[in-house]
Amino acid sequence: xxxxxxxxxxxxxxxxxxxxxxxxxxxxxxxxxxxxxxxxxxxxxxxxxxxxxxxxxxxxxxxxxxxxxxxxxxxxxxxxxxxxxxxxxxxxxxxxxxxxxxxxxxxxxxxxxxxxxxxxxxxxxxxxxxxxxxxxxxxxxxxxxxxxxxxxxxxxxxxxxxxxxxxxxxxxxxxxxxxxxxxxxxxxx
Amino acid sequence: xxxxxxxxxxxxxxxxxxxxxxxxxxxxxxxxxxxxxxxxxxxxxxxxxxxxxxxxxxxxxxxxxxxxxxxxxxxxxxxxxxxxxxxxxxxxxxxxxxxxxxxxxxxxxxxxxxxxxxxxxxxxxxxxxxxxxxxxxxxxxxxxxxxxxxxxxxxxxxxxxxxxxxxxxxxx
Numbered sequence: 002x003x004x005x006x007x008x009x010x011x012x013x014x015x016x017x018x019x020x021x022x023x024x025x026x027x028x029x030x031x032x033x034x035x036x037x038x039x040x041x042x043x044x045x046x047x048x049x050x051x052x053x054x055x056x057x058x059x060x061x062x063x064x065x066x067x068x069x070x071x072x073x074x075x076x077x078x079x080x081x082x083x084x085x086x087x088x089x090x091x092x093x094x095x096x097x098x099x100x101x102x103x104x105x106x107x108x109x110x111x112x113x114x115x116x117x118x119x120x121x122x123x124x125x126x127x128x129x130x131x132x133x134x135x136x137x138x139x140x141x142x143x144x145x146x147x148x149x150x151x152x153x154x155x156x157x158x159x160x161x162x163x164x165x166x167x168x169x170x171x172x173x174x175x176x177x178x179x180x181x182x183x184x185x186x187x188x189x190x
Numbered sequence: 191x192x193x194x195x196x197x198x199x200x201x202x203x204x205x206x207x208x209x210x211x212x213x214x215x216x217x218x219x220x221x222x223x224x225x226x227x228x229x230x231x232x233x234x235x236x237x238x239x240x241x242x243x244x245x246x247x248x249x250x251x252x253x254x255x256x257x258x259x260x261x262x263x264x265x266x267x268x269x270x271x272x273x274x275x276x277x278x279x280x281x282x283x284x285x286x287x288x289x290x291x292x293x294x295x296x297x298x299x300x301x302x303x304x305x306x307x308x309x310x311x312x313x314x315x316x317x318x319x320x321x322x323x324x325x326x327x328x329x330x331x332x333x334x335x336x337x338x339x340x341x342x343x344x345x346x347x348x349x350x351x352x353x354x355x356x357x358x359x360x361x362x
Contacts, residue, residue, distance in 0.1 A: 171275035
């Protein structure tokens with residue numbers, strides 16, 4: 002039985018500890034918020050296609066922290082080149098997990114390329130990212146422990162579910178993330 | 191030379207991440223950044239990725255700079271909306287094409303629109319007039335961006351770069 006996206010994301014973020022999380026526009030931003038909003042989450046309300054690259058920038062800046070990008074299939078498709086860029090840099094602390102419902106969820110549930118045979122896991126493999134287990138418990142462990150760059154696709158049900166919205170203001174999301182990560186110094190750097 | 195002078199400014203400003211799309215005008219500066227152990231040079235598959243890279247690095251507490259050609263400015267327009275909404279600092283150093291003495295007509299439309307496009311998306315544009323002005327202008331852009339949380343682009347004029355033909359570009 003194909004799982005529900007909210008249940009998948011909730012399990013992946015269980016006991017997240019010091020994990021830093023970037024979520025792509027849009028359903029995955031609501032998913033991580035439903036799992037419990039945190040200042041160490043950066044849910045994107047725009048910038049479609051940028052989530053994986055934000056994860057790379059963060060992973061390079063914070064080599065001692067684990068970084069997780071959770072994004073949708075449509076968002077990942079808009080930034081396929083970023084997988085090649087991540088493949089060159091080989092950040093060992095970065096994981097990218099695609100929550101794949103084969104739909105553009107915010108715009109009317111139109112099918113994405115992954116509904117028509119496009120294989121994101123194969124693209125990531127070709128870009129030298131490392132495959133992870135797709136069972137949730139081992140995947141969660143890999144996100145925290147496996148040397149990356151890691152990549153996984155989790156197929157989920159295509160369903161319309163209630164929005165769970167994080168704070169909307171970009172400057173606020175940025176400032177709270179930096180303060181939570183860097184402490185008071187964040188304001189004077 | 192102005193690429194060496196820019197590299198010194200980047201080092202002094204503690205720039206740790208350099209995102210770039212290869213460009214003839216930036217060839218020397220890219221080589222200097224690649225050889226600098228205090229910097230991580232990140233080759234991008236398209237300029238838009240550099241905005242994500244810069245924002246992620248800043249979330250993690252590091253300063254970055256983005257190198258591109260004027261044609262690449264067209265590839266970052268929507269992503270600059272994130273910079274504006276979140277007030278991320280950003281420094282973009284753009285080597286200009288499609289202006290003084292251009293030899294490839296396909297470069298002209300984007301080259302002529304570069305400043306307008308950047309300003310339309312809230313980026314402050316600095317343009318040094320001579321090679322001597324490049325380093326002080328980059329210095330000012332770095333301070334404006336990182337002290338005032340601004341998006342600043344430095345446009346290096348085609349006249350300063352000085353490549354006059356396709357043959358010259360490919361043989362450099």
